[in-house]
Amino acid sequence: MIHQYKLNGYNIVLDVYSGSVHTVDDLAYDVIAMYKNATKEQIIDEMLSKYADNPEITKEEISDCIDDVKELEKQGKLFTDDKYENLAFDFKKRNTVIKALCLHIAHTCNLNCEYCFASQGKYHGERALMSFEVGKRAIDFLIENSGSRVNLEVDFFGGEPLMNFDVVKQIVEYARSREAEYGKKFRFTITTNGVLLDDDKIDFINREMSNVVLSIDGRKEVNDYMRKRVDGSGCYDKIMPAFKKLVEKRGDKEYYVRGTFTKNNLDFSNDVFDLYNNGFDQISVEPVVCEASADYAITEKELPAIFKEYERLAERILENEKKGKKFNFFHFMLDLDQGPCAIKRLRGCGCGNDYVAITPDGDIYPCHQFVGIEEFKMGNIDEGTFDTNMKSYFSKTHVYTKPECKKCWAKFYCSGGCNANNYQYEGDVHNAHKLSCQLQKKRLECAIMLKAAHCAEISE
8 A cells, every 4th residue: 555645845654564764756646546456568658649749758667667666676675465363363362451540630621722632630520639649549550451561651641730730739649658669660651731830840840750741722822712611811921921930940851832723723834833933843743533513613614724734834844953953843743764663653642551640529531521421431440440441442442453443554653543432422432523624634644744854954
């Protein structure tokens, strides 16, 4: 399987199963398109006709080009066979451990963001704060179910985690106290809207959190349009100085600012660059996912404009880099050299299998986006229950069990997309969310083009 496209002056050919990416001239691009469905003579005749006005395109030149394509095929860099499908049905037999928790430390929030999938942090339930006792049992649950795995991850999520920060600190202290005894190392992440950030919280986060996610949508007018306080006022003027201070004091430790764009700011490349100009170099601005009936929803109608904007963003990033200015835009980050392991490529995030979410009441769900959907409740840590059948169900959910994904060129990069979005908007975790798919494929095309441009610069 191959995928061919043209972008920003580059003719790009991706060999899906080997992961090889080729930038080629017009002749090679057209030859590759015909290669599997025509004879050598037919290709030569077609190319001579198409390039009749180009004296450099001779029969000999076309023949050599076909031979070059054949050699790449022989080397396993074009038209390679699928080596993953059998592996997919082999690894589903493996017993996997849990390596990561999403702790819903607070089912409440001090903002009233209109697009919030968690219903302002309540997850369509009652407002609640996780107690230290529940958090302690959650850490014990992770240790008990992690097998021999050493490195474990805990994400503090909400709602707004800073509204229950004393318990965050207690849980971190408790987890650290168990590391030596059980041979584990905890890696903590916290996601915050920044409203309650102060110097003490910044110092603790920078000391204990391996990563921190800072929620801000970009320009002041864009951020404050959707990310409002309960009284209707915006939060930008409060959070921007706090985020700048945190990042400045953080040094080389991981962080990223994470924004959401909606139908109301389809010029979101301006928000990306506004964040960059404010001193942030780790940036994610992602499309809203919601019901099509919402007045800010992205629908099929907006896709052409969004595609153009992604292309514009990629071009702006290249221009910026030529000036010696670089930043990471997360949706354009792509490792073409090695990438994730085969299992990660096939199964994605590990939702419900090696990753689960725990609510303030101790309920266990496959991930934060499944919280509140009762049919996906996996158990409760207070009751000592855990549905291993559902865990097995998610372990067997991968790109080869999703009909549309199985035949898609992008399957090893998106890994079947978000299971929660698939369920909520398509009715089944195995049915890929069509809108997200289209956006993902465009982002991947831009990301690969950026890699091609970087390689071209090196070779010059």
